Amino acid sequence: xxxxxxxxxxxxxxxxxxxxxxxxxVSQCLDDAWRQKMNYEMERELLLxxxxxxxxRIAYGxxxxxxxxxxxxxxxRVDLLIVSPNEAEQVKPAVTRAFRAGIPVIVADRxxxxxxxxxxxxxxxxxxxxxxxxxxxxxxxNKHHTSHFTPHTSFTVLEVxxxxxxxxxxxxxxxxxxxLASLSPSERGVGxxxxxxxxxxxxxxxAYQVVTDYLTSHPLPDVIVAHNDLMxxxxxxxxxxxxxxxLNDQLSIPIMGVDGIRPGLQAITExxxxxxxxxxxxxxxxxxxxxxxxxxQPFVRDTVLETxxxxxxxxxxMLKQDEAIARDLETLHIVQVQTQTQWKQxxxxxxxxxxxxxxxxxxxxxxxxxxxxxxxxxxxxxxxDILPQLEEVQEAIQVxxxxxxxxxxxxxxxxxxxxxxxxxxxxxxTMLQLSRTQLFRRVKSVTGKGPLDYxxxxxxxxxxxxxxxxxxxxxxxxxELCFSNPGYFTKCYKEYFGHLPSDRS
Ligand code: FRU
Numbered sequence: 001x002x003x004x005x006x007x008x009x010x011x012x013x014x015x016x017x018x019x020x021x022x023x024x025x026v027s028q029c030l031d032d033a034w035r036q037k038m039n040y041e042m043e044r045e046l047l048l049x050x051x052x053x054x055x056x057r058i059a060y061g062x063x064x065x066x067x068x069x070x071x072x073x074x075x076x077r078v079d080l081l082i083v084s085p086n087e088a089e090q091v092k093p094a095v096t097r098a099f100r101a102g103i104p105v106i107v108a109d110r111x112x113x114x115x116x117x118x119x120x121x122x123x124x125x126x127x128x129x130x131x132x133x134x135x136x137x138x139x140x141x142n143k144h145h146t147s148h149f150t151p152h153t154s155f156t157v158l159e160v161x162x163x164x165x166x167x168x169x170x171x172x173x174x175x176x177x178x179x180l181a182s183l184s185p186s187e188r189g190v191g192x193x194x195x196x197x198x199x200x201x202x203x204x205x206x207a208y209q210v211v212t213d214y215l216t217s218h219p220l221p222d223v224i225v226a227h228n229d230l231m232x233x234x235x236x237x238x239x240x241x242x243x244x245x246x247l248n249d250q251l252s253i254p255i256m257g258v259d260g261i262r263p264g265l266q267a268i269t270e271x272x273x274x275x276x277x278x279x280x281x282x283x284x285x286x287x288x289x290x291x292x293x294x295x296x297q298p299f300v301r302d303t304v305l306e307t308x309x310x311x312x313x314x315x316x317x318m319l320k321q322d323e324a325i326a327r328d329l330e331t332l333h334i335v336q337v338q339t340q341t342q343w344k345q346x347x348x349x350x351x352x353x354x355x356x357x358x359x360x361x362x363x364x365x366x367x368x369x370x371x372x373x374x375x376x377x378x379x380x381x382x383x384x385d386i387l388p389q390l391e392e393v394q395e396a397i398q399v400x401x402x403x404x405x406x407x408x409x410x411x412x413x414x415x416x417x418x419x420x421x422x423x424x425x426x427x428x429x430t431m432l433q434l435s436r437t438q439l440f441r442r443v444k445s446v447t448g449k450g451p452l453d454y455x456x457x458x459x460x461x462x463x464x465x466x467x468x469x470x471x472x473x474x475x476x477x478x479x480e481l482c483f484s485n486p487g488y489f490t491k492c493y494k495e496y497f498g499h500l501p502s503d504r505s
Contacts, residue, residue, distance in 0.1 A: 024052055024081070034259055108120075125170075127175060154192060156196060157224075200227070207238070212241065224239075229267060257275075413431050463481050474501050
């Protein structure tokens with residue numbers, strides 16, 4: 001009971017704090033600018049869904065780590081899993097485990113093989129590949145029409161691909177290949193288009209390395225298509241490092257990237273890369289789908305996002321807009337932090353107030369409990385100790401009242417029969433309607449002596465009165481008061497008063 005009372009304030013405080021209802025695990029394969037944008041979009045959208053809470057885990061390009069992180073989400077029994085798999089086949093088993101464990105799974109951006117997932121939201125990677133092909137063909141046609149071009153001139157495309165096991169890399173490559181294959185023989189020319197692929201694994205550093213290696217062992221390509229902007233920048237830096245792209249305009253090699261977020265837009269406006277294909281992350285749509293799934297509302301199972309080409313004309317205003325938004329967001333963030341701080345202060349105040357009220361109630365309960373306990377104790381004590389004592393006292397009073405009445409009656413009888421020779425123990429017992437034993441006990445209790453002694457005492461007192469108030473002789477008095485002879489009277493008198501009856505004064 002006492003423990004419960006002490007816990008009461010905490011319970012009250014806990015009850016007043018609002019807890020999100022749904023826990024969502026987010027498993028990201030990487031942590032680059034594009035992923036951070038996606039996470040940010042999700043968190044922002046979450047402001048509209050206060051009943052959901054995200055836990056982020058990043059696999060840093062490791063399939064094993066990502067599987068382990070998904071398994072930990074399964075163990076924690078998250079209500080929903082959002083996963084952007086590093087490689088489709090390798091991460092599939094963990095995604096399947098989550099799905100089979102009854103956890104709804106939203107696959108974002110990169111797909112997993114099979115269909116054991118709840119919803120997919122991601123870009124149109126095949127179309128991205130086709131946009132690359134379109135751009136390459138345009139470049140090829142431009143070269144075809146220049147004076148340097150001979151029927152035997154070949155056209156080389158260097159493709160810097162993403163991680164081969166990830167679906168965007170596979171589909172972008174496919175789109176590119178099939179797009180290039182659609183060139184008619186007359187468009188292709190005699191030299192044709194040659195495609196060389198190197199693997200940059202989605203990283204800028206990876207692209208820098210493989211492009212550098214390529215450049216040391218191959219003639220310069222005509223164009224470079226990178227599967228994302230980061231690798232496009234890596235390729236540009238590799239070219240720059242080889243001091244090839246800066247020699248003159250004719251030697252500069254056009255580069256195309258994919259994504260169209262800040263680093264890519266910046267690289268385009270700086271002239272490092274020529275263009276990019278947009279690739280949306282749409283974290284907001286992912287959260288909206290999650291909310292629909294969790295609230296059992298209708299949702300689209302397979303959402304494929306549009307992609308468009310951005311050249312410098314489009315990239316520049318977009319970058320400016322993006323920078324302005326970033327500034328606004330920063331201001332918003334400051335305001336948000338301030339509001340949160342104020343809210344926390346308010347909450348703290350509330351908590352203090354609630355704790356205070358709770359403590360007050362606990363104190364009240366303790367005091368009440370103490371009062372009730374004391375009263376209960378008092379009642380028990382009264383019942384067990386005081387009441388019997390009271391009853392005893394009352395009984396004693398009654399007894400003493402009875403004794404008084406008895407003494408009065410007995411005294412009266414004795415006084416009335418002092419001169420009656422029949423007055424003895426039997427006679428008194430008969431008069432008082434008591435047995436010999438009862439008479440002895442009661443006379444003893446009210447006079448402190450036996451009935452015979454009492455009768456004798458009363459006769460001696462009467463005799464003394466007569467001695468002092470009358471002229472009666474000792475003989476007459478002894479006879480009057482029924483003593484057997486004057487000698488016996490004298491003896492009894494002397495014993496009682498301490499002097500002889502003849503010593504009248
Ligand atoms: C980000 C990223 C993007 C790319 C996408 C493909 O991690 O590499 O640059 O478009 O993933 O999944």
